[in-house]
Amino acid sequence: MQQLKNIEVLQNVPLDTYSFSQIGGIADYLALPKNETEFITLLKTAKQNSISVTVLGQMSNVILSDDGVSGLIIVTEKMKEININNNQMTFGAGLDMITASEYAMRNSLSGLEWAAGLPGSVGGAVFMNAGAYGGNTSDNLVKIRALDEFGTLFELTKKDLGFTYRMSEIQRNNLLVTQATFELSPRDQNEVKAEMDDFNQRRIAKQPLEFPSNGSVFKRPNGFYSGKLIQDAGLQGKRIGGAQISNKHANFIVNIDNAKAADYLELINLVQTTIKNLHGIDMELEVKLIGRGLNQ
DSSP: OOOOTTSOEEEEEEGGGTSTTOOOOEEEEEEOOSSHHHHHHHHHHHHHTTOOEEEESSOOSEEEOTTOEEEEEEEOTTOOOEEEETTEEEEETTSBHHHHHHHHHHTTEESOGGGTTOOSBHHHHHHHTOEETTEEGGGTEEEEEEEOTTOOEEEEEGGGSOOBTTBOHHHHTTOEEEEEEEEOEEOOHHHHHHHHHHHHHHHHHHSOTTSOEEEEOBOOOTTSOHHHHHHHTTOTTOEETTEEEOSSOTTEEEESSSOOHHHHHHHHHHHHHHHHHHHOOOOOBSSEEESTTTOO
16 A cells, blocks of 8 residues: 555554554554544545555454454544534544543533543444443434545434444444544533542452453343353353453453463353353354454
8 A cells, every 4th residue: 555645554563562452463554544534535545446444443342363454454543633612522533532531521521421441432432332330422422423435424413323232323334433522411520520430440440450451342141241141150260372251350351461362262252152051142242353364
């Protein structure tokens, strides 16, 4: 892929230096657009050159193949604009949800407290309707700006997006979020901060933040909790290679010793097979599998 003027494009990039879990092979090309215009240019150039495109944010909820990712990876981490208009806040897709929630708190606005401590990007959160502690990204979302694979820009409202648990029309139609606007509510800043501090303390107490991970690996089956199912099956603490089902929270797989994607996948398969045999429950992945041989 030719070097594009004023757009940073890297070649043969090791993805383990970018991903939260510190796993992943080599990306053919990796680009870091600074704005929507550069994003569109990258998509159109890739399409013209028949190059496949994968778009990622903070890489906190993905398993990247040991064999790498072909084509162009577009990482949105430099798209971090923040705009406020009365009670509406608009964030660039690459902004992390931690910063978004803190910015809302500093402006005495409520609605993103649940995202305190959530490492994913705004774009990633919208894409999968991320949530925690009873809150979801879709709760306060008003509209988004998104692109299709050809670089065509769409402005879509919440009702256009068909949000359900960890799913939306964005996923179904392979749209690429560039910006999201939330309608928040005025609230005393100290109250907002107190709730965020509480959520952060709960995360510290319950989640294995001391190790690299992908966050929650499995979606919550109807009527059950993934972590408890895994724990009750006697799999908590199980290790394959450098990956381990966390002793602190069984729905996390942590990288304790230079783990590979293959180690994660073996543990995932073990959990899915065991729970299916014990309870007849299909353990659906919350993490996304990306790269050669892994695409879901």
